Amino acid sequence: MVFEKVRDMLAEYKSVDASTIKPETTLEELKLDSLDTVQIVMDLEAEFNITLETDAQIKTVGEIVALIESKL
Amino acid sequence: MIKTKICDLLGVKYPIIQGGMAWVADASLASAVSEAGGLGIIAAMNAGPDWLRNEIREAKKRTDKPFGVNIMLMSPFAADVTQVVIDEGIKIVTTGAGNPAKYMKDWIAAGIKVIPVVPSVALAKMVERSGAHAVIAEGGESGGHVGELTTMALIPQVADAVKIPVIAAGGIGDGRGIAAALMLGAEGVQVGTRFLVAHECTIHQNYKQRVLKAIDIDTVVTGRRLGHPVRSLKNEFVREFAELEAKESVTNEELERFGTGALRKAARDGDITRGCVMAGQIAGLIKREQSAEEIITEMFTQAEEFLKNAGRWLL
Numbered sequence: 001m002v003f004e005k006v007r008d009m010l011a012e013y014k015s016v017d018a019s020t021i022k023p024e025t026t027l028e029e030l031k032l033d034s035l036d037t038v039q040i041v042m043d044l045e046a047e048f049n050i051t052l053e054t055d056a057q058i059k060t061v062g063e064i065v066a067l068i069e070s071k072l
Numbered sequence: 073m074i075k076t077k078i079c080d081l082l083g084v085k086y087p088i089i090q091g092g093m094a095w096v097a098d099a100s101l102a103s104a105v106s107e108a109g110g111l112g113i114i115a116a117m118n119a120g121p122d123w124l125r126n127e128i129r130e131a132k133k134r135t136d137k138p139f140g141v142n143i144m145l146m147s148p149f150a151a152d153v154t155q156v157v158i159d160e161g162i163k164i165v166t167t168g169a170g171n172p173a174k175y176m177k178d179w180i181a182a183g184i185k186v187i188p189v190v191p192s193v194a195l196a197k198m199v200e201r202s203g204a205h206a207v208i209a210e211g212g213e214s215g216g217h218v219g220e221l222t223t224m225a226l227i228p229q230v231a232d233a234v235k236i237p238v239i240a241a242g243g244i245g246d247g248r249g250i251a252a253a254l255m256l257g258a259e260g261v262q263v264g265t266r267f268l269v270a271h272e273c274t275i276h277q278n279y280k281q282r283v284l285k286a287i288d289i290d291t292v293v294t295g296r297r298l299g300h301p302v303r304s305l306k307n308e309f310v311r312e313f314a315e316l317e318a319k320e321s322v323t324n325e326e327l328e329r330f331g332t333g334a335l336r337k338a339a340r341d342g343d344i345t346r347g348c349v350m351a352g353q354i355a356g357l358i359k360r361e362q363s364a365e366e367i368i369t370e371m372f373t374q375a376e377e378f379l380k381n382a383g384r385w386l387l
Binding site for chain 1: 191198
């Protein structure tokens with residue numbers, strides 16, 4: 001559930017096909033720079049109504065999903 | 073007189089902060105700006121804790137007025153210098169090149185006012201939530217490390233998005249810039265490039281002369297490929313850097329290595345051909361060396377005049 005939502009948000013943000021985004025896809029592969037990451041964290045917080053640790057070292061989509069799930 | 077929330081927040085006469093420029097913003101410049109009624113800033117840049125401690129102590133000898141420290145978050149010593157500002161009783165910290173969230177709790181607990189430099193609305197909102205007392209919204213007109221948005225577009229969007237005061241930076245070099253910044257929703261300004269030619273600025277005279285000679289189209293941004301683009305004045309070094317950057321056979325590591333030490337070479341050794349002469353787009357406006365006090369009073373006198381006369385546009 002969370003993965004699908006995160007995947008779809010990232011796909012929309014980067015204008016890429018959602019099927020290309022897997023849990024092991026890295027933020028680097030998605031060409032997300034530090035400002036994109038901040039933007040996405042803010043969007044995800046609003047979407048899931050949670051607060052994410054902003055200094056967490058996140059490298060993959062799966063890690064984002066795990067972090068969100070730990071907050072739900 | 074121009075008075076905004078920033079004056080009370082920082083305990084300064086004029087709502088102006090001096091940019092935290094690496095190899096430029098030392099005790100001499102910071103104390104001169106603070107003595108003149110602005111907020112002087114010492115740039116911790118990539119330096120270790122001992123250098124910063126010495127500069128802070130030197131600035132304290134030269135002024136009783138408040139001054140701050142800029143922490144460059146990509147610095148290998150970021151954690152060490154964070155502790156130095158707490159130990160030395162610094163009351164105001166500005167941050168650059170990243171998200172300061174992980175240090176903010178300690179600074180705020182120590183009674184430090186934290187003012188991060190932000191290049192986007194999302195980061196402004198994030199640092200506000202982490203407890204920032206104000207934000208410096210910096211447009212890509214500025215020198216050194218730059219974001220993509222212009223000051224004109226960034227300031228009103230940040231001002232609408234946060235409740236804390238916004239300080240405008242990027243492209244502000246005279247009183248018109250201050251007046252415009254206030255109209256865009258800012259309550260103060262950060263100025264870097266114009267202070268490069270302050271008498272109290274200790275950079276090499278060659279660097280100052282290069283800034284004074286600069287025209288409007290003289291700056292260029294390089295380093296986008298490395299994720300931290302830099303605006304500087306065109307010269308041999310920048311041309312070569314841009315050529316290497318365009319070559320796919322050159323790795324990012326090689327590019328980084330080519331740029332390492334280039335700012336120091338220009339600012340300290342005066343090699344303005346093979347060094348990196350960082351400056352903002354407003355450099356073309358800057359025509360003479362003045363004391364920090366002359367710069368600040370002139371800018372605010374001019375801003376006041378413009379604001380007073382602004383009614384003439386209204387019928």
